[in-house]
Amino acid sequence: MNTFQNRRTGSRGPENKLVLSVTENNELLKFLIEQMPGKSRTSVKSLLAHRMVVVGPRIITQFNYPLKPGMEVCVYGSAPYDKNPYQGVKLAFEDEHLLVVEKRSGLLSVSTGKGSEKTAFNILSDHVKRQNRANRIFVVHRLDKDASGLMMFAKTIHVQKLLQEAWQETVEERGYLVVAEGKPEEEEGSYTSWLRESKALIMYSSATPGEGQKAITHYKTLKFRKGFCLLQVMLETGRKNQIRVHMQALGHPITGDKKYGAKRIPSAGWPFMPTCLPLHTRNR
Secondary structure, X not given: OOXXXXXXXXXXXXXXXXXXXXXXXXXXXXXXHHHOOOOOHHHHHHHHHOOOEEEOOEEOOOOOOEEOOOOEEEEEOOOOOOOOOOOOEEEEEEOOOEEEEEEOOOOEOOOOOOOOXXXXXXXXXXXXXXXXXXXXXXXXXXXXXXXXXXXXXXXXXXXXHHHHHOHHHHEEEEEEEEEEEOOOOOOEEEEEEEEEEOOOOOEEEEOOOOOOEEEEEEEEEEEEEOOEEEEEEEEOOOOOOHHHHHHHHOOOOEOOOHHHOOOOOOOOOOOOOOOEEEEEEEEO
């Protein structure tokens, strides 16, 4: 027996959307399959994955999102405009296992233990708890505060463990675009040192083997203009603040990174943003 009813059965308004009213508790994927018998399970999953389903005021991609009587579900013919409700992060993908977000430069990934800092972890914890107070998220990897790019969070300890255990085997290359002061003497090269952290949480580079964790960074100059260069940086190791420390050691700190030696900011009209941006990862 179908326990749900369309507010406008099969109708599509001027925004090209199908509006469905919820009358009993259910999960979103199951509800949509029941209400859209002409679509396969795969097609309905695709609607969620492509952010074409809205519950209340928010786009929902979670298959098991809980529905309650009185809720309204809208299925759009194309992805609706999504006004980002979170400052510093933008939801890119969500299902019952994972959250993928775009973190902006200037936002911490996780707390450093210094007071009530705003972090991507806190923002997304609040996000999943709005769906269910028992929901939690778990850190898979981190991005430096001044780096922007995609981050993954697991929704269970089991998924977190699977991802972290397979991380080194799955991700073969990690690349970044970096804007730095000056221009390296050699257009491309590598830098190796040993990194250690002080009590003040500042990383230091040493040329002496064994004085910290070994770190290897490869770089290539892509463009140079008005005293600043755009570099492609590839990591052979993934140490804390590795790129920032190595760029400082090379004499070309990342633009705007005062903690690690930056002194200048590009003038207005300079074409490259002063940031450290993940370029890509290549999986097996």
